[in-house]
Amino acid sequence: MDRSPRTAPQTRLVRTLRGHPSGVLLTGQLLAVLLYPFTGSSIPGRAALGAMSTVLVLVALYAVRRTPALAWVALVLGAPAVLFNVLEVVWPESDVVLLGSALLHAPFYFYVSYGMIRYLFHDKKVTRDELFATGAAFTVVAWGFAYLHLAVQVLWPDSYGPVDRSFFELLYLSFTTLTSVGLSDIVPVTPHARSIVIVEQVAGVMYVALVVARMVGLTVIKPELEDEQ
Known part of the structure; x- marks a missing residue:
């Protein structure tokens, strides 16, 4: 059966999405x-972000399924995280919902990153x-x-200043800390907040030293091996 000119680009798009879930996630x-x-x-904005977060969680689940990590672990953490994305839209000011969402999303994202690093x-x-x-x-x-x-912030109020941070x-604080650029105007005040920042700074340095350095090394070594052959 001949494919129409319109279906061919769609097929290539689906193939690309399936073949590069990490690119879709990024x-x-x-x-x-x-x-x-x-x-x-x-409310519409929170709903849209909640829907996007849900889609990203599902994409992350699909991405980690292709890695050597255990997909069922990511599923156990990811499924409740999707539910809390919905609850955050309904009760955005609830500390219980925010804490539950944070305690589910954090290990889920860390496990997804672990699976991707194992894949790398x-x-x-x-x-x-x-x-x-x-x-x-990295993201x-x-x-x-x-x-x-x-x-x-939920457990220890005023950890990042006198007002609650969105x-x-x-997320802005997290990226500036992980990249070690130090551009954030958000300052950790309490010892608990500062301890998390310290761990994140170490994680950012180690990511560059181990993961990025390995990728660069493999990229440099590949042409040399091809020349030897």
Whole structure:
């Protein structure tokens, strides 16, 4: 059966999405970062971000399914996280909901990043999907620490100043800490908040020293091996 000209691009798009779930996850997370400022505190905006978060969780589940990690562990953590995405839209001011969401999302994202890092260390060659996974794993770690900061803020109020910080502000703090650029105007005040920041700073340095350095090393070694052959 001949494919119509219209279905051929659609087939290629589906094949690309299935073949590079890490790229889809990375693109979705960066898109969510760009959309956060436009949502504000409106109910439709929170609903849209909740839907996007749900989709990203599902994409992360699909991505980790292709890695050497245990997919059922990610599913056990991810399924309740999807539920709490909905609850956050309904009760955005509830500390119980925010804490529950943070305590589910943080280990989920950390486990997804663990699966992706295992995937990166599993092969001896660098593929396009592994390059996407390198960026996606980094952003996933930043998301996980952002939810840790949210949990700290709920458990110990005023940990990041006299006012409660929004999730986007905590995500901003997480990225600036993980990348060690130090551009954030959000300052951890309590010892609990500072301890999380310290751990995140170490994680950011180790990610560059181990994961990124390995990918660069494999990229450099590959041409040398081909020349020897």
